[in-house]
Amino acid sequence: MPAHNEAALLDATVGEILRGLRSRDLTFEVLVVENGSTDATRTLAGDLAAREPEVVVHTRPVADYGEAIRDGILTARGDAVVLFDVDYYDLEFLDRALVRLDEASTPSAAPVAAAAIVVGSKRAPGTSDTRPWPRRAVTAGFATILRLGFGLSVSDTHGMKLMRRTAVEPLARQCRTGADLFDTELILRAERAGLVVAELPVTVRELRPSRTPILRRALRTVFGLLRLRVILFREPRSH
Numbered sequence: 001m002p003a004h005n006e007a008a009l010l011d012a013t014v015g016e017i018l019r020g021l022r023s024r025d026l027t028f029e030v031l032v033v034e035n036g037s038t039d040a041t042r043t044l045a046g047d048l049a050a051r052e053p054e055v056v057v058h059t060r061p062v063a064d065y066g067e068a069i070r071d072g073i074l075t076a077r078g079d080a081v082v083l084f085d086v087d088y089y090d091l092e093f094l095d096r097a098l099v100r101l102d103e104a105s106t107p108s109a110a111p112v113a114a115a116a117i118v119v120g121s122k123r124a125p126g127t128s129d130t131r132p133w134p135r136r137a138v139t140a141g142f143a144t145i146l147r148l149g150f151g152l153s154v155s156d157t158h159g160m161k162l163m164r165r166t167a168v169e170p171l172a173r174q175c176r177t178g179a180d181l182f183d184t185e186l187i188l189r190a191e192r193a194g195l196v197v198a199e200l201p202v203t204v205r206e207l208r209p210s211r212t213p214i215l216r217r218a219l220r221t222v223f224g225l226l227r228l229r230v231i232l233f234r235e236p237r238s239h
Helices: 008-021 041-051 065-075 089-101 133-148 165-174 181-191 214-233
Strands: 030-035 056-058 080-083 114-123 161-164 195-203
Touching: 008 030, 008 041, 008 080, 008 089, 030 041, 041 056, 041 161, 041 214, 056 165, 065 080, 080 114, 080 165, 089 114, 089 161, 089 181, 089 195, 114 181, 133 181, 133 214, 161 165, 165 181, 181 195, 181 214
Parallel strands: 030 056, 114 195
Antiparallel strands: 080 161, 114 161
Protein backbone atom coordinates (compact mmCIF):
# COMPACT_ATOMS: atom_id res chain seq x y z
CA MET A 1 0.00 0.00 0.00
CA PRO A 2 1.78 3.18 -1.17
CA ALA A 3 1.19 6.06 1.24
CA HIS A 4 2.13 9.67 0.53
CA ASN A 5 0.53 12.36 2.71
CA GLU A 6 -2.29 10.03 3.73
CA ALA A 7 -2.61 11.04 7.39
CA ALA A 8 -6.36 11.66 7.02
CA LEU A 9 -7.15 8.15 5.73
CA LEU A 10 -4.35 5.76 6.65
CA ASP A 11 -5.53 4.61 10.08
CA ALA A 12 -9.12 3.97 8.96
CA THR A 13 -8.08 2.21 5.75
CA VAL A 14 -5.56 -0.10 7.38
CA GLY A 15 -8.00 -0.83 10.20
CA GLU A 16 -10.75 -1.86 7.79
CA ILE A 17 -8.39 -4.03 5.75
CA LEU A 18 -7.05 -5.72 8.90
CA ARG A 19 -10.55 -6.52 10.12
CA GLY A 20 -11.55 -7.90 6.73
CA LEU A 21 -8.46 -10.07 6.29
CA ARG A 22 -8.62 -11.40 9.84
CA SER A 23 -12.25 -12.40 9.31
CA ARG A 24 -11.16 -14.42 6.27
CA ASP A 25 -8.68 -16.42 8.37
CA LEU A 26 -5.79 -15.65 6.03
CA THR A 27 -2.08 -15.48 6.78
CA PHE A 28 -1.07 -12.02 5.61
CA GLU A 29 0.93 -8.86 6.14
CA VAL A 30 -0.08 -5.30 5.34
CA LEU A 31 2.97 -3.56 3.93
CA VAL A 32 2.68 0.23 4.01
CA VAL A 33 5.30 1.97 1.86
CA GLU A 34 5.43 5.55 3.07
CA ASN A 35 7.16 7.73 0.50
CA GLY A 36 8.16 11.35 0.89
CA SER A 37 5.28 12.43 3.14
CA THR A 38 5.32 15.93 4.62
CA ASP A 39 2.40 15.34 6.99
CA ALA A 40 2.03 12.84 9.85
CA THR A 41 1.79 9.76 7.60
CA ARG A 42 5.16 8.33 8.65
CA THR A 43 4.36 8.70 12.35
CA LEU A 44 0.90 7.19 11.96
CA ALA A 45 2.28 4.28 9.95
CA GLY A 46 4.84 3.62 12.67
CA ASP A 47 2.12 3.67 15.32
CA LEU A 48 0.09 1.16 13.31
CA ALA A 49 3.08 -1.17 13.00
CA ALA A 50 3.74 -0.91 16.74
CA ARG A 51 0.25 -1.99 17.73
CA GLU A 52 -0.79 -4.28 14.86
CA PRO A 53 1.44 -7.35 14.38
CA GLU A 54 0.48 -7.78 10.70
CA VAL A 55 1.51 -4.24 9.71
CA VAL A 56 4.99 -3.65 8.28
CA VAL A 57 6.21 -0.19 7.28
CA HIS A 58 8.86 0.78 4.77
CA THR A 59 9.85 4.39 4.23
CA ARG A 60 11.31 6.07 1.17
CA PRO A 61 12.71 9.61 1.20
CA VAL A 62 11.17 10.75 -2.09
CA ALA A 63 7.52 10.75 -3.12
CA ASP A 64 7.18 8.28 -6.00
CA TYR A 65 4.09 6.09 -6.37
CA GLY A 66 5.71 3.68 -8.81
CA GLU A 67 8.84 3.18 -6.72
CA ALA A 68 6.64 2.54 -3.70
CA ILE A 69 4.83 -0.22 -5.62
CA ARG A 70 8.17 -1.71 -6.70
CA ASP A 71 9.39 -1.64 -3.09
CA GLY A 72 6.27 -3.51 -1.99
CA ILE A 73 6.65 -6.22 -4.62
CA LEU A 74 10.33 -6.77 -3.94
CA THR A 75 10.02 -6.91 -0.16
CA ALA A 76 6.69 -8.70 0.28
CA ARG A 77 7.03 -12.13 1.90
CA GLY A 78 3.89 -13.78 0.56
CA ASP A 79 3.52 -15.08 -2.98
CA ALA A 80 0.17 -13.38 -3.59
CA VAL A 81 0.63 -9.59 -3.48
CA VAL A 82 -2.35 -7.25 -3.74
CA LEU A 83 -1.94 -3.56 -4.57
CA PHE A 84 -4.42 -1.36 -2.71
CA ASP A 85 -4.29 2.41 -2.49
CA VAL A 86 -5.14 4.15 0.76
CA ASP A 87 -8.15 5.75 -0.95
CA TYR A 88 -9.13 2.82 -3.21
CA TYR A 89 -9.39 -0.76 -2.01
CA ASP A 90 -11.94 -3.56 -2.14
CA LEU A 91 -11.66 -6.85 -0.26
CA GLU A 92 -14.41 -8.37 -2.41
CA PHE A 93 -12.14 -7.83 -5.42
CA LEU A 94 -9.37 -9.62 -3.52
CA ASP A 95 -11.65 -12.60 -2.88
CA ARG A 96 -12.47 -12.96 -6.57
CA ALA A 97 -8.91 -12.25 -7.70
CA LEU A 98 -7.42 -14.93 -5.42
CA VAL A 99 -9.67 -17.49 -7.11
CA ARG A 100 -8.81 -16.15 -10.56
CA LEU A 101 -5.07 -16.21 -9.85
CA ASP A 102 -5.17 -20.00 -9.73
CA GLU A 103 -7.67 -20.61 -12.52
CA ALA A 104 -6.84 -21.39 -16.14
CA SER A 105 -7.52 -18.37 -18.33
CA THR A 106 -10.21 -20.09 -20.39
CA PRO A 107 -12.29 -23.22 -19.94
CA SER A 108 -10.54 -25.75 -22.15
CA ALA A 109 -9.58 -29.39 -22.31
CA ALA A 110 -5.99 -28.32 -22.97
CA PRO A 111 -3.97 -26.95 -20.03
CA VAL A 112 -3.78 -23.15 -19.99
CA ALA A 113 -1.47 -21.10 -17.80
CA ALA A 114 -2.98 -19.51 -14.69
CA ALA A 115 -2.94 -15.73 -14.38
CA ALA A 116 0.16 -14.00 -13.07
CA ILE A 117 -1.67 -10.67 -12.61
CA VAL A 118 -5.35 -9.96 -12.05
CA VAL A 119 -6.32 -6.35 -12.71
CA GLY A 120 -9.35 -4.68 -11.16
CA SER A 121 -10.36 -2.91 -14.35
CA LYS A 122 -12.27 0.35 -14.32
CA ARG A 123 -13.32 -0.38 -17.91
CA ALA A 124 -14.24 -4.07 -17.91
CA PRO A 125 -17.84 -5.07 -18.68
CA GLY A 126 -19.76 -5.03 -15.42
CA THR A 127 -17.67 -2.30 -13.79
CA SER A 128 -19.42 0.56 -11.99
CA ASP A 129 -17.26 3.69 -12.15
CA THR A 130 -18.50 6.53 -9.95
CA ARG A 131 -15.68 8.97 -10.74
CA PRO A 132 -16.40 12.30 -12.49
CA TRP A 133 -16.69 12.02 -16.29
CA PRO A 134 -13.41 13.87 -17.08
CA ARG A 135 -11.46 11.21 -15.18
CA ARG A 136 -13.38 8.42 -16.87
CA ALA A 137 -12.62 10.03 -20.24
CA VAL A 138 -8.91 10.20 -19.49
CA THR A 139 -8.94 6.54 -18.47
CA ALA A 140 -10.65 5.63 -21.75
CA GLY A 141 -8.11 7.59 -23.78
CA PHE A 142 -5.21 6.04 -21.88
CA ALA A 143 -6.60 2.56 -22.49
CA THR A 144 -6.98 3.29 -26.21
CA ILE A 145 -3.36 4.41 -26.49
CA LEU A 146 -2.18 1.26 -24.73
CA ARG A 147 -4.29 -1.00 -26.94
CA LEU A 148 -3.30 0.62 -30.23
CA GLY A 149 0.25 1.64 -29.41
CA PHE A 150 1.38 -1.26 -27.23
CA GLY A 151 -0.98 -4.12 -28.05
CA LEU A 152 -2.27 -4.35 -24.47
CA SER A 153 -4.92 -7.06 -24.12
CA VAL A 154 -6.60 -5.90 -20.90
CA SER A 155 -8.67 -2.74 -20.61
CA ASP A 156 -6.90 -1.06 -17.68
CA THR A 157 -3.56 -1.04 -15.87
CA HIS A 158 -4.01 1.39 -12.98
CA GLY A 159 -5.50 0.73 -9.57
CA MET A 160 -6.11 -2.51 -7.72
CA LYS A 161 -4.35 -5.64 -8.86
CA LEU A 162 -3.36 -9.01 -7.46
CA MET A 163 0.00 -10.41 -8.51
CA ARG A 164 1.92 -13.64 -8.08
CA ARG A 165 5.16 -12.30 -6.66
CA THR A 166 7.45 -15.01 -8.04
CA ALA A 167 6.18 -14.24 -11.55
CA VAL A 168 6.34 -10.43 -11.43
CA GLU A 169 9.39 -9.82 -9.23
CA PRO A 170 11.90 -10.19 -12.12
CA LEU A 171 9.75 -7.87 -14.24
CA ALA A 172 9.55 -5.28 -11.45
CA ARG A 173 13.34 -5.18 -11.40
CA GLN A 174 13.40 -4.56 -15.16
CA CYS A 175 10.93 -1.66 -15.15
CA ARG A 176 12.46 1.66 -16.12
CA THR A 177 9.59 4.00 -15.23
CA GLY A 178 8.22 5.15 -11.90
CA ALA A 179 5.47 7.49 -10.74
CA ASP A 180 2.18 6.91 -12.62
CA LEU A 181 3.51 4.46 -15.20
CA PHE A 182 5.29 1.78 -13.20
CA ASP A 183 2.32 -0.57 -12.93
CA THR A 184 1.47 0.00 -16.61
CA GLU A 185 5.00 -0.96 -17.62
CA LEU A 186 4.84 -3.99 -15.31
CA ILE A 187 1.70 -5.29 -17.04
CA LEU A 188 3.10 -4.61 -20.50
CA ARG A 189 6.26 -6.51 -19.61
CA ALA A 190 4.20 -9.39 -18.22
CA GLU A 191 2.31 -9.72 -21.50
CA ARG A 192 5.51 -9.43 -23.52
CA ALA A 193 6.98 -12.24 -21.40
CA GLY A 194 4.02 -14.48 -22.25
CA LEU A 195 2.40 -14.34 -18.81
CA VAL A 196 -1.37 -14.34 -18.48
CA VAL A 197 -2.88 -11.04 -17.34
CA ALA A 198 -6.57 -11.26 -16.46
CA GLU A 199 -9.07 -8.59 -15.46
CA LEU A 200 -12.17 -8.42 -13.29
CA PRO A 201 -14.89 -5.74 -13.13
CA VAL A 202 -14.94 -3.60 -10.00
CA THR A 203 -16.93 -0.88 -8.32
CA VAL A 204 -14.88 2.31 -8.34
CA ARG A 205 -15.46 4.43 -5.24
CA GLU A 206 -12.49 6.60 -4.36
CA LEU A 207 -12.46 8.20 -0.91
CA ARG A 208 -11.10 11.56 -2.05
CA PRO A 209 -10.62 13.49 -5.31
CA SER A 210 -7.41 13.10 -7.28
CA ARG A 211 -4.64 15.35 -5.99
CA THR A 212 -3.11 16.02 -9.42
CA PRO A 213 -4.95 18.30 -11.89
CA ILE A 214 -6.30 16.07 -14.63
CA LEU A 215 -4.72 17.99 -17.54
CA ARG A 216 -1.26 18.00 -15.96
CA ARG A 217 -1.47 14.28 -15.23
CA ALA A 218 -2.69 13.51 -18.75
CA LEU A 219 0.19 15.43 -20.36
CA ARG A 220 2.73 13.83 -18.04
CA THR A 221 1.34 10.40 -18.87
CA VAL A 222 1.45 10.97 -22.64
CA PHE A 223 5.11 11.99 -22.52
CA GLY A 224 5.85 9.04 -20.24
CA LEU A 225 4.17 6.64 -22.68
CA LEU A 226 6.27 7.98 -25.55
CA ARG A 227 9.41 7.28 -23.53
CA LEU A 228 8.12 3.84 -22.56
CA ARG A 229 7.36 3.03 -26.21
CA VAL A 230 10.98 3.75 -27.12
CA ILE A 231 12.26 1.65 -24.19
CA LEU A 232 10.17 -1.36 -25.07
CA PHE A 233 10.79 -1.04 -28.82
CA ARG A 234 14.52 -1.44 -28.21
CA GLU A 235 14.09 -4.60 -26.14
CA PRO A 236 13.48 -8.09 -27.61
CA ARG A 237 10.35 -9.94 -26.63
CA SER A 238 10.68 -13.05 -24.48
CA HIS A 239 8.43 -15.14 -26.73
